[in-house]
Amino acid sequence: MPDIIVKKFGGTSVSNPEKIEKVANIIISSYKNNKNIVGVVSAQGNTTDVLIDKAYEINSSPSTREMDVLLSCGEQITISLLTMAIEKKGYAAVSFTGWQAEIITNSNFGNARIQKINTEKIYTELNKRNIVIIAGFQGINEFGDITTLGRGGSDTTAIALACVLKAKKCEIYTDVSGVFTADPKIVKNSKKLSSINYDEMFEMASLGAGVLHNRSVEMAKKYNVELEVKSSIENIEGTIIKNEDKNLEKMLITGVTKDSDIAKISLIGLENKRGAAYKTFSKLAKEEINVDIIIQNMNENEKNISFTISKNNLEKSLKILNKNKNIIKFKNILCDKNLSKISIVGTGMISNPGVASKMFEALHEEKINIHLISTSEIKITVLVESKDAKKAMLAIHKKFFNEF
Ligand code: ASP
Ligand code: MG
Numbered sequence: 001m002p003d004i005i006v007k008k009f010g011g012t013s014v015s016n017p018e019k020i021e022k023v024a025n026i027i028i029s030s031y032k033n034n035k036n037i038v039g040v041v042s043a044q045g046n047t048t049d050v051l052i053d054k055a056y057e058i059n060s061s062p063s064t065r066e067m068d069v070l071l072s073c074g075e076q077i078t079i080s081l082l083t084m085a086i087e088k089k090g091y092a093a094v095s096f097t098g099w100q101a102e103i104i105t106n107s108n109f110g111n112a113r114i115q116k117i118n119t120e121k122i123y124t125e126l127n128k129r130n131i132v133i134i135a136g137f138q139g140i141n142e143f144g145d146i147t148t149l150g151r152g153g154s155d156t157t158a159i160a161l162a163c164v165l166k167a168k169k170c171e172i173y174t175d176v177s178g179v180f181t182a183d184p185k186i187v188k189n190s191k192k193l194s195s196i197n198y199d200e201m202f203e204m205a206s207l208g209a210g211v212l213h214n215r216s217v218e219m220a221k222k223y224n225v226e227l228e229v230k231s232s233i234e235n236i237e238g239t240i241i242k243n244e245d246k247n248l249e250k251m252l253i254t255g256v257t258k259d260s261d262i263a264k265i266s267l268i269g270l271e272n273k274r275g276a277a278y279k280t281f282s283k284l285a286k287e288e289i290n291v292d293i294i295i296q297n298m299n300e301n302e303k304n305i306s307f308t309i310s311k312n313n314l315e316k317s318l319k320i321l322n323k324n325k326n327i328i329k330f331k332n333i334l335c336d337k338n339l340s341k342i343s344i345v346g347t348g349m350i351s352n353p354g355v356a357s358k359m360f361e362a363l364h365e366e367k368i369n370i371h372l373i374s375t376s377e378i379k380i381t382v383l384v385e386s387k388d389a390k391k392a393m394l395a396i397h398k399k400f401f402n403e404f
Pocket of ligand 2: 152211213
């Protein structure tokens with residue numbers, strides 16, 4: 001059997017008939033090169049956002065099960081249109097929804113995880129030399145309910161398929177030509193990386209680089225899937241994501257990212273006793289609130305805890321915390337929605353001193369105040385006011401990549 005290549009196309013690459021035709025051509029050209037092709041597609045353009053708005057017009061707190069029934073429609077439209085485009089050009093293709101492709105997930109509607117994929121049906125089609133087009137972002141749970149994998153989840157569908165089908169390669173086609181040192185739509189002189197390692201890509205994806213779903217990178221690393229992010233518009237080399245990247249040793253950092261979908265909550269005047277953090281975060285965890293950066297400080301009498309969450313969890317979190325004020329025992333609660341997270345990422349910082357100070361210097365020179373700092377082995381994150389975020393990103397990028 002010819003090698004299998006999984007090709008995933010994002011929403012911007014399939015947003016109109018001309019672009020769908022272009023995608024059909026990319027698929028056919030690789031097919032004619034004696035490859036078996038599994039295409040994975042997202043919903044067209046901003047269809048998913050439009051569907052979400054439709055839901056809220058009807059019900060301000062729709063059930064997650066029905067939300068998934070609705071959102072899965074977006075990808076279902078794209079698979080049929082793309083398959084028709086391929087058929088029109090005289091090639092045999094077949095489309096499958098997530099459930100037809102037997103992508104089995106857990107029941108966590110809205111953020112389900114893939115547990116298993118039954119490959120028989122897909123292999124049957126490939127063996128007939130048919131092109132198979134599969135809806136990204138969706139699956140089915142053990143009870144037959146439709147599930148979705150979380151925003152951006154089509155990447156994860158593609159990589160999961162590449163794993164189970166033992167594909168030679170997984171190619172993620174998008175509207176930029178690869179992974180850049182910073183989002184090229186914000187930082188005009190950012191550079192395309194010829195390669196990046198899985199860990200750095202995972203951090204960049206988690207910290208706001210919209211180019212890949214972070215869970216997809218985690219999976220690609222675990223199963224060592226060869227991954228390339230490339231352009232659906234120009235036929236040029238993209239960025240390879242792989243295990244080791246020796247070239248990167250000379251670079252202090254690999255990229256700069258920005259994430260504006262954050263809100264900060266501070267609990268002021270907690271008693272200086274054990275259990276404050278446990279009480280706070282167990283209440284939030286019970287309601288499935290994902291907490292990101294946590295900072296605690298204390299003096300002789302009191303503790304303060306600050307943490308970040310995504311903006312859409314702010315109201316719910318404040319409600320939970322205020323309801324439990326007497327159990328958690330804080331004096332005051334503050335929140336801030338006007339902050340953005342700017343991060344630098346790179347394995348280079350493990351062995352090079354002075355990376356943090358260089359980042360802070362760039363912000364100081366631009367007179368940008370830092371609200372919070374958090375670091376790990378391969379990333380440094382600061383929170384700055386959203387009005388300064390773009391300026392911060394440009395300054396930091398310039399500081400680290402000027403010499404290129
Ligand atoms: N259509 C979904 C979204 O907009 C999934 C994806 O595009 O990967 O999040
Ligand atoms: Mg995406």
